Amino acid sequence: MTRVVVVDDHPIFRKGLIALLRANDVEIAGEAADGLEALAVVAETLPDVVLMDISMPELGGIEATERIVTEHRGVRVVVVTLFDDEATVTAVLRAGASAYVTKQASPEQILAAISAAASGALLIGAGVPRPVAGVRDRPPELAGLTARERAIADLLSRGLSNPVIAERLFLSPKTVANYVSIVIFKLGAADRVEAARLIRAQRNA
Numbered sequence: 510m511t512r513v514v515v516v517d518d519h520p521i522f523r524k525g526l527i528a529l530l531r532a533n534d535v536e537i538a539g540e541a542a543d544g545l546e547a548l549a550v551v552a553e554t555l556p557d558v559v560l561m562d563i564s565m566p567e568l569g570g571i572e573a574t575e576r577i578v579t580e581h582r583g584v585r586v587v588v589v590t591l592f593d594d595e596a597t598v599t600a601v602l603r604a605g606a607s608a609y610v611t612k613q614a615s616p617e618q619i620l621a622a623i624s625a626a627a628s629g630a631l632l633i634g635a636g637v638p639r640p641v642a643g644v645r646d647r648p649p650e651l652a653g654l655t656a657r658e659r660a661i662a663d664l665l666s667r668g669l670s671n672p673v674i675a676e677r678l679f680l681s682p683k684t685v686a687n688y689v690s691i692v693i694f695k696l697g698a699a700d701r702v703e704a705a706r707l708i709r710a711q712r713n714a
Contacts, residue, residue, distance in 0.1 A: 511627045512538040514554060516570070517562040517589070522554040522612070528559060529616050536547040544568025551577050551584060554621065557627050557687070559608070560619075563590040576578065578605035585626035589619065593637055593677065602631075610634030621687055631691050653698050654695060665701060666708035 517523040520587055521541070527537050538556040541547040545567040547591060559577060563570035587608040588601050598609055607626035610618055614634050616618045625632035654662060664674045675685040689701060698704035 510534060510536045511558060511623060512536045512554070512556040513623060514539045514541065514547065514559045516550075516559060516565070516573070518542050518543045518565040519562075523608060526619070530623075533616075535620075544570060544573030547573050548580075551581060551591070552572050555581060556584060558607075558623050559584060559586045560623070561586050561588050563588060563592055563601070567620065572602050574601065574606050575604040585629075587619075587622045587626045589614070589622075598633070598637060602671045608632040608634070609637055611637060614655050617683065621683070625687065625691070628655075628668055630688075631660070631694055632687055633690055633694060640642070654692065658688060658695070661685065662692050662696075662704070662708050663688060663690065666705045666712070 513530055515523055515526050515530070515537065517526065520708070523542070527540060530537060538554040539550040541550045541669070543565045547559065547561070548568070555647060559574075561570045561574055570588060570590070574588065577584055577586055584605040585687055586605065588606045589610055589612055591612050593611050601609055607629075608622035610622045610632075611634060614622075620633050622632050622634060661674060664677060669677070671682050671685045671689060674680075675682045678685070683711065693701060693704045696704050696707050698707055
């Protein structure tokens with residue numbers, strides 16, 4: 510079971526997230542109302558994932574994220590915020606976050622972000638602008654993809670749609686869409702068409 514710490518300075522939203530996670534069999538390791546408190550709770554509980562707000566008193570979420578992933582290498586951070594501008598997304602990913610979703614995201618998207626982060630994948634939620642390529646210094650190589658991502662990439666390079674890929678791999682279309690976003694980001698591509706071209710080029714190199 511994934512253990513999560515929820516960090517948000519708005520009690521109602523924080524309690525709402527906690528209720529959502531518990532209803533979906535996610536263990537709550539702790540909660541915090543600001544970045545400084547988050548550092549202490551994470552150090553004490555060593556969760557798998559931290560759900561992190563950005564704008565908070567004492568210490569903001571970006572700084573807290575950078576310190577958490579530096580001091581606790583096995584802990585992943587999922588940012589859940591109102592901000593959806595490219596500059597903020599870029600800053601968050603540079604700080605080391607594994608996923609970025611907005612507070613308007615559906616419960617399914619938030620749960621998917623936690624799952625992706627816990628498995629070591631990168632997820633940028635729907636409607637969130639794509640940051641500049643290479644912001645996390647990921648090399649645009651197929652070797653940088655997980656086995657599942659390589660399977661998705663192979664079918665993507667053949668021009669198959671998400672529903673067809675989902676049928677081939679016995680996954681849901683939503684899961685495939687998340688993986689496609691991860692593959693596109695890791696390859697530093699602008700969209701799925703460019704990603705497919707890069708995959709074919711690397712395969713033939």
